[in-house]
Amino acid sequence: MAVKDSLTYEDVPVEILDRQVRRLRNKEVASVKVLWRSQSVEGATWEAEAAMKAKYPHLFPSDSIPA
Structure with a gap:
């Protein structure tokens, strides 16, 4: 979680x-x-x-989840 200048934060996805x-x-x-x-x-x-x-896109290895 990164706090931005506007005092909001963006939660970061870890895994699908x-x-x-x-x-x-x-x-x-x-x-x-x-x-x-x-x-x-x-x-x-x-x-x-x-x-x-x-x-x-880094959460989606190209060979594991078909589009």
Whole structure:
């Protein structure tokens, strides 16, 4: 967690714990369960996979999670 000049902080993701694809009407939405540095495993959250890949590509080894 890094404190910024505006006294806000950005929590840093540590690991992707799980992945799911949900069907919503006529499209599929991929989500990943993210373990954050300041949280326990119970505090992990589901986030949009595309957004997490864009912001934190290092969490997605190219051979382990297909796009």
